[in-house]
Amino acid sequence: MRGTVLHATGDVRLDELPDTAVRRPTDALVRVVASCVCGSDLWGYRGISPVEGPKRMGHEFVGVVEEVGAEVRTVRPGDFVIAPFAVSDGTCVHCRNGIHTSCASGGYWGGTARAGHDIDGGQAEYVVSPFADGTLVATSGVPDDSLVPSLLTLSDVMGTGHHAAIAAKVGPGDNVVVVGDGAVGLCAVLAAARLGAERVIAMSRHADRQALATAFGATDIVATRGEEGVAAVKDLLGGGADAVLECVGTKESMDQALYSVRPGGRVGYVGVPAGGPEFPVRHLFANNIAIGGGVAPVRAYLDELLAAVLSGEIDPGKVFDAEYPLDRVADAYADMDNRKVVKALLRP
């Protein structure tokens, strides 16, 4: 079978790999219908993270189950399934607490499970899911192909944007600022609007992303950054935002969030932190700013968001602005790296 491997900085290829197969009784073999490239996939590609040898890539995919192990109960061959970006057993204390990303046995696609075995990457023709009952979520029936992009966002970006909004306790009437206009930031706009926010300010300097943010429910756009951006938010909202959703992960974006929020407000952050400790404790303490978030347990949100997609309430698949056959995966990485596209969808 063919699968994507990052060999070195800037060198990503679709390689011929050994066929994957059901090996454990809790495994399921999935034929991938669609996968995609994540902003975080670019870290190694760009040389921001070291590449310590060939690495299987891809942690967002949907597909059809082809075979299951003897103990799998909730998915069957023929089921269309969504794979959250983290593998989870669904039974440990952290899964029961809804923090599937901290699963005692799980791990990430393309990495190693805490239980010990390697996990396939999702930018491939086939993937074996460990802990299939705890990880995969099946739709009832095979969905129309037009729904595939939105269902694919439930693997990561829509669940992650939603997590930012949940972590910042966004609710009806809130004034919300979203920092970051990547796929996650755009989904965070959608999530905040869906949760009842009265005003949603999207911070974006790109006309196409501004337009999508508006389509997703942004009521205002702020195109400036830094102190100027904070001043623009405060002009719009008076004392600052009730909630800010930080969807980038740099020191600059975190500062943008921490200084745009009002005293007593909440920051939800889901941008993978690119730096070290960046929280200015005295500012947080003096202003009673609460911070929540982290690596999103999207598995916990899947049922709710799947229903929202299937009912047509949300259409997060709009974040995909380019589609590539899997054998052009290198172009997909390059185009995202050059910011030619917001998010690239891959079809085997």
Place this chain on the structure above:
Amino acid sequence: MRGTVLHATGDVRLDELPDTAVRRPTDALVRVVASCVCGSDLWGYRGISPVEGPKRMGHEFVGVVEEVGAEVRTVRPGDFVIAPFAVSDGTCVHCRNGIHTSCASGGYWGGTARAGHDIDGGQAEYVVSPFADGTLVATSGVPDDSLVPSLLTLSDVMGTGHHAAIAAKVGPGDNVVVVGDGAVGLCAVLAAARLGAERVIAMSRHADRQALATAFGATDIVATRGEEGVAAVKDLLGGGADAVLECVGTKESMDQALYSVRPGGRVGYVGVPAGGPEFPVRHLFANNIAIGGGVAPVRAYLDELLAAVLSGEIDPGKVFDAEYPLDRVADAYADMDNRKVVKALLRP
């Protein structure tokens, strides 16, 4: 009149000061019935914070109103009042949001109001409260003298301990750890128990404080610290605590909190941060640990906690283990500095 002045590190005295008086129409003159020494008063006394000239001391007091300005509506001469440790106008956007400590016009006793004028200190015979309507809370009738210690804790330590529990969203069934066995930590134990926590683990190495924590509702005591303390908590609670209340403010105590909490858990912190940024962002991100808290808006909690004291539901006044006449204020500071006493009450 006589009032407490910190002149230099280790040099605190009861000085003869000019009489204070109602000067603005929103002022109220209060005859102090009881005040006390706060752990944070010791920072200047100990030389941890620089002393940049004589400073009026004391931000926790209760008393009887003697005179009010023309615009004061909610307190009258003869009223027994509780003064929160921060002055607030009660009308600005931050006060309306319940974050009275961020009041646009307010400030701290012994400091300068954001509105511009100096504010008296509370370890004195008389104090003028600015923004009396927004700041002071009157009891109905003059309470029995036996209630004075508990009412005095509503100025700061009980409201601050409660804030830690609120910031950490303590609720029924939670497993809670309290880091810090000073007056605030002990009040945090009381607050967590009152809010329905199932288990409350007090971290304390002192038998007298352990006994008081138990009287306040602690179900378990952990006497170890650091990695040993974290291991002890995890032995008791499995994956870690649902909520941790950090009531000290050092790097060590914050680490104790951040590593005792479970993935997806909440840390409420009210210890005045003694260091710089100390939040290990990657640990928080990886484990979805939420952090909230800060300088407690005790004014927001006063009605609720006053009712709890008056009904006998809570008796936080037990944190006072020594009482001094005001002219022995220097002894009160010294005894707290030497940890001879947990919290010193002062009577003019």
